[in-house]
Amino acid sequence: MDVQKAYDTWWATYDAGENLTRDLDRIVAKRVLGELRCRSILEVGCGTGKNTLLLAKIGDVVTAVDFSAGMIAQAKAKISAQNVTFQVTDITRPWPMVDAAFDLITCNLILEHIEDLGFILAEAGRSLAADGKLFISELHPFRQYLGGKARFQQGTETTFIPAHIHHVSDFLTAAKANGLNLLSLDEWWHKQDEGSPPRLITFLFQK
Numbered sequence: 001m002d003v004q005k006a007y008d009t010w011w012a013t014y015d016a017g018e019n020l021t022r023d024l025d026r027i028v029a030k031r032v033l034g035e036l037r038c039r040s041i042l043e044v045g046c047g048t049g050k051n052t053l054l055l056a057k058i059g060d061v062v063t064a065v066d067f068s069a070g071m072i073a074q075a076k077a078k079i080s081a082q083n084v085t086f087q088v089t090d091i092t093r094p095w096p097m098v099d100a101a102f103d104l105i106t107c108n109l110i111l112e113h114i115e116d117l118g119f120i121l122a123e124a125g126r127s128l129a130a131d132g133k134l135f136i137s138e139l140h141p142f143r144q145y146l147g148g149k150a151r152f153q154q155g156t157e158t159t160f161i162p163a164h165i166h167h168v169s170d171f172l173t174a175a176k177a178n179g180l181n182l183l184s185l186d187e188w189w190h191k192q193d194e195g196s197p198p199r200l201i202t203f204l205f206q207k
Contacts, residue, residue: 020190024199025108025137026050028188032202033058033135038103042127044091044120045110049075055106056081063097065089091120097127108137112144112163118174125178125207134180134205140187141167142197171203180205 029051038059046052046064048071055062062084066072072086089096092114105124114120124134139148144165172182183206187198 020192021109021139021199022050024188024190026054028137028200028202029106029108029135030054032184032186032204033104033106036104036133040102040104040129042097042102042105044105044107044124046075046086047071047109049079051106051108052079052084053081055104056084059083059104061085063087063102065091067091091123092116095123095127097123099126100129100132102127103129103132104135105132106135106137108135109139111136111138111166113161115164117166117170118177121174121178121180125180128180128207130207132207133183134175134203134207136171136203136205138166138201140198140201141165143199146197168201175203175205180207 036058041055041059041062043064046066052064065087067090183204186202188200
């Protein structure tokens with residue numbers, strides 16, 4: 001099953017059931033971004049709106065994009081904030097955003113599904129205003145090395161979503177090549193992860 005088809009299948013149950021990675025990402029996003037104040041925000045891969053409400057609180061205007069129409073529909077049904085616009089967008093193609101349009105761009109739990117990391121960071125760099133920030137939250141590569149990847153279950157069937165391993169150095173190299181300077185790099189564990197490798201890694205870059 002390809003990535004888009006998988007998420008178009010998963011959207012109806014994405015918010016239900018136990019998902020430690022999803023839940024930790026929500027906590028981490030609030031901790032890292034909760035005190036920011038932005039004029040314009042681009043949420044890349046908004047999914048069902050897990051972090052969209054947070055962004056609507058810290059930003060005057062939020063553009064939330066995802067390539068899954070099902071995910072977007074679920075987000076729209078939950079979120080009525082007047083400063084949020086949803087848009088179905090394939091971010092593996094040139095982004096329909098003008099240059100220097102956003103103070104903050106977020107990418108949460110999506111880059112493992114994208115092979116060309118450099119293209120995404122190039123488009124993010126182009127779309128960021130001067131001094132704008134890029135926040136990335138991803139499944140930690142240490143988890144990927146051990147076979148971890150996004151998955152969901154329907155009945156007794158488990159679907160694993162295609163993923164690419166991006167090493168920590170891949171993020172740093174791609175960011176530097178596109179004029180993005182590292183402000184912080186952090187690793188995160190869920191409270192149930194004792195004795196395990198970090199579950200998430202986050203980067204905060206500035207243009």
